[in-house]
Amino acid sequence: MIRYKNIRLRAVEEGDAGYYMKWINDPETNFYRGLYPPTSEAVAKAWVQEQMLQTSEKLTFAIEEMHDDAIAGLIGFIGLRGICSRSRRAEMWIYLGAKLRWGEGFGKDSLLTICQYAFSEMxxxxxxxxxxxxHVASVRCYEKNGFVKEGTQREAYYRRGQFRDTIIMGLLKPDWEKTSNLK
Ligand SMILES: CC(C)(COP(=O)(O)OP(=O)(O)OC[C@H]1O[C@@H](n2cnc3c(N)ncnc32)[C@H](O)[C@@H]1OP(=O)(O)O)[C@@H](O)C(=O)NCCC(=O)NCCS
Known part of the structure; x- marks a missing residue:
């Protein structure tokens, strides 16, 4: 478990499937993530099982909100995928399904925590x-943690009747070490 301020990152557990099913079936939480068709309990359980299997190529954490030392509840997931041991790089993703918790700093703090883990421990x-x-909130969240825009992928995904651009953002360890308070 990794603790930082009011969040804790822990391993994904079987009991997380119900939360995942509720969140993934909410169009609002997936608005900027493309199309997610209605998801059954069985599919949600399979997704959770998949995340429980940590491999050399991926790592997923559940994000819990903490009040002092008490667990207030599961609020989302965060992870690394496509981990390449030779080039020492990975793609990062975050999904705060508990939308009532958006805009309270949990995204920013979860990102900071996984960046610290990725650069210092891994x-x-x-x-x-x-x-x-x-998606202003996500871009701001990434910028706050030192990610910079590296390029645009033109018309890379389809949302609500239109092809949309996506941007690639990146963060290198030396830049993280210069700017982060956590080292
Ligand atoms: C995107 C996401 C990770 C952001 O997390 P969050 O906890 O809501 O964001 P935070 O509260 O940490 O805010 C981070 C920064 O964004 C700003 N921000 C948050 N919501 C905002 C909004 N709606 N509009 C403008 N700025 C916003 C905050 O002010 C903060 O900047 P600041 O420190 O300069 O004040 C989260 O909302 C989420 O997971 N959403 C659903 C799934 C998703 O879209 N994932 C990302 C796919 S790329």
Whole structure:
């Protein structure tokens, strides 16, 4: 378990499937993530089972909100995928399904925590992600943690009748070490 301020990152557990099913079936939480068709309990359980299997190529954490030392509840998931041991890079993703908790700093703090883990514990050199530039909260969240825009993928995904651009953002360990309070 990894604790930082009011969040804790822990391993994904079987009991998380019900939360995942509720969140993934809410169009609002997936608005900037493309189309997610109605998801059954069985599919949600399979997704959770998949995340429980940590491999050399991926790592998923459940994000819990903490009040002092008490667990207030599961609020989302965060992870690394496509971990490349030779080039020491990974793609990062975050999904705060508990939308009542949006805008309270949990996204920013979860990102900071996984960046710290990726660079300091796993000794990765580069983290990157793809996002919709219109999703102001996510772009701001990434920028606050030192990610910079590296390029645009034109008309890379389809949302509500239109092809939309996505941006690639990246963060290198030396830049993280210069700017982060946590080292
Ligand atoms: C995107 C997401 C991770 C952001 O997390 P969050 O906890 O809501 O964001 P935070 O409260 O940490 O805010 C981070 C920054 O964004 C700003 N921000 C948050 N919501 C905002 C909004 N709606 N409009 C403008 N800025 C916003 C905050 O002010 C903060 O900046 P500041 O520190 O300069 O004040 C979260 O909302 C989420 O997971 N959404 C659903 C799934 C998703 O879209 N994932 C990302 C796919 S790329």
């Amino acid at each position: 000794n990765l050199h580069r983290l990157w992600l793809e996002c919709d530039p219109e």
